[in-house]
Amino acid sequence: MNAQVKGQAWLLVVAVFAGVWLIRTGSEETTPPTPPPSEAFAAGPGPYQQSPPSHQTQKSPGSERTTAAAPLPSSAPVRLRIPGIRVDTPLTDLALTPAGSLEVPPAGNANLAGWYRDGPSPGARGTAIVAGHVDNARGPAVFYALGSLRKGHRIEVTRQDGRTAVFTVDAVEVYANEDFPDRKVYGAADRAELRLITCGGGFSKRTGYEGNVVAYAHLTETR
Numbered sequence: 001m002n003a004q005v006k007g008q009a010w011l012l013v014v015a016v017f018a019g020v021w022l023i024r025t026g027s028e029e030t031t032p033p034t035p036p037p038s039e040a041f042a043a044g045p046g047p048y049q050q051s052p053p054s055h056q057t058q059k060s061p062g063s064e065r066t067t068a069a070a071p072l073p074s075s076a077p078v079r080l081r082i083p084g085i086r087v088d089t090p091l092t093d094l095a096l097t098p099a100g101s102l103e104v105p106p107a108g109n110a111n112l113a114g115w116y117r118d119g120p121s122p123g124a125r126g127t128a129i130v131a132g133h134v135d136n137a138r139g140p141a142v143f144y145a146l147g148s149l150r151k152g153h154r155i156e157v158t159r160q161d162g163r164t165a166v167f168t169v170d171a172v173e174v175y176a177n178e179d180f181p182d183r184k185v186y187g188a189a190d191r192a193e194l195r196l197i198t199c200g201g202g203f204s205k206r207t208g209y210e211g212n213v214v215a216y217a218h219l220t221e222t223r
Contacts, residue, residue, distance in 0.1 A: 123165030
């Protein structure tokens with residue numbers, strides 16, 4: 001299997017878990033924030049408006065113009081910080097189970113997110129995936145406030161090589177499970193991009209969370 005086919009296989013496999021495992025950890029006693037329509041991508045001529053190519057800039061309300069930074073070499077992430085919503089979490093590796101679904105961060109550790117280790121690492125070229133629970137049986141978890149992110153907010157990822165990859169949020173959107181846009185979320189990118197994913201979009205006592213919240217960001221600084 002060549003690299004391109006491997007990438008496509010990852011896209012298809014990972015797309016399956018997004019609307020499934022993340023909705024199974026909900027607590028009906030919590031109501032996580034939902035991103036408003038103003039934080040979604042602007043409507044475009046296609047099915048969605050992607051973040052700008054690497055040679056362009058984007059201006060978000062209340063933020064300065066941001067230019068994409070050059071991608072870094074691959075290096076595993078060890079910590080993720082989102083100052084705007086007070087997230088400061090170590091990162092664990094997530095792989096695929098024998099059944100083809102993604103492993104999940106331990107539900108008992110509320111302050112732990114995970115990254116898909118067989119995809120691009122945060123800061124490297126491509127689309128890096130980080131997932132975390134919105135809550136557990138005891139209450140809010142690490143990505144409970146993900147729906148409160150706003151365009152222009154900063155995400156910092158510390159890596160094993162000692163570098164810090166700084167991303168700027170381009171959009172925050174919420175999707176019903178049946179409408180989850182697999183290729184929009186997991187598709188390949190020619191620059192360093194990041195997706196943060198958790199559950200949301202309403203809660204059903206029978207099936208759990210009815211959708212997912214996704215934050216889109218791109219690399220704007222390294223240090």
